Amino acid sequence: MRSQDKEEMRRIGFFRGVDDPEQVDAMLRGAFLQRFPAHVELIQTGEPADFLHVIVDGTVEMFSGHRDRETTLGVSGPGDSFILAAVLFDRPYLQSARALTAARILMVPAEAVRQAFAADAGFARSVAESLALAYRGLIMELKNQKLRSGLERLANWLLAHDAANGSKGRFDLPFDKKVLAARLGMAPEVLSRSFAALVPYEVVVQGPSVVIRDPAVLRKLAQPCTTIDGATL
Template sequence: MRSQDLEEMRRIPFFRSVEPGQVEAMLRGAFLQRFPAHVELIHTGEPADFLHVVVEGTVEMFSVHRDRETTLGVSGPGDSFILAAVLFDRPYLQSARALLASRILMVPADAVRQAFAADAGFARAIAENLALAYRGVIKELKNQKLRSGLERLANWLLTHDAENGSTGHFDFPFDKKVLAARLGMAPEVLSRSFAALGAYHVVVHGPSVVIQDVAALRKLAHPCSTIDGTSL
């Protein structure tokens, strides 16, 4: 890894509370790799040899069973995956692929486990990361079980709009097929749902979304802080 890359990696939030010596030890054997879109990074059932941290780009977490495939999550810059498998030296329970051209930091799993045992700051960072991931799973479970597909889509639109400045206009960050899987619906159901949102003044033109009446969409979505977070 080049010296300028090492400086950049030291500033990743995941390493913020870690002793400099431990960061150096982890990065000494790490790799900073660029991957084109659609390349699979890890595969379900494989040993967790590296902790992956997204530096640039977007990564889709997904799983396949027999002839079915579903999206389990989407990770962006600053996110790590799959930490639990690395920490406990277990096989990956899901696969990952780059949705966009991405730059990924790959830290050897042994170095991560050694730092976890030796550095209280890093152990605390890992505990916080795992706790946030657990809360995310609970929120997603509630989202899937307590809402209709149309309500899930409405809340996703509100959340994504808020993340992009609450302008009421944004482009999809990934393919609609990925969004459908992320929301737990078939692509054709997603298309019908978008058509149904026309009554709530949501307009979709190719990759672009325009929310013309946020209040109407919020009335449909009923955003909830214990599902969607405090921003809605």
């Protein structure tokens, strides 16, 4: 890793909680900062967790398949990492990852992460906090999946995405509809029909462009709830 890249990596959020800067250097010593084009698979389900991947730039889709089906478990961005739990226990990945856009990924050797975890209390706490946040997100997602219909999930996703982007009532979908469908747990055809079903609720879609003309009406259908949709921290 180039000196100037190392300088930049020292400052990323992932290392912020580390007490001893020497631990950050130890983790960076064997690390790679890799640039990937879109569509590349970064890790695969079932593979041993040799690296912790930290997203510096770009968007990554976490997904997995079983038999002839595939689903998207989450979409991650800068500051997120994958997969801490697999690295901590030195167990195979339970998910695959694919770059949705061009991405820069810091790949930290798993052993170095475990050593820092064992040696640095601040880092251990930081890891615990990341895992707690991820855990809460998954509980919300599982509730979303089990307690709501596909249409409700879409409506709530639209409202949450709008809120996270300044509540302007209009935005472009950040990724393909195929990915959004998988993320919401439905087939692409069903997402298409769900968007059509939202027309009476003043939602206008043209390609990736979405306009929510009357959020209050959509909210009536969606019935958002902080324990499923809320910001976790």
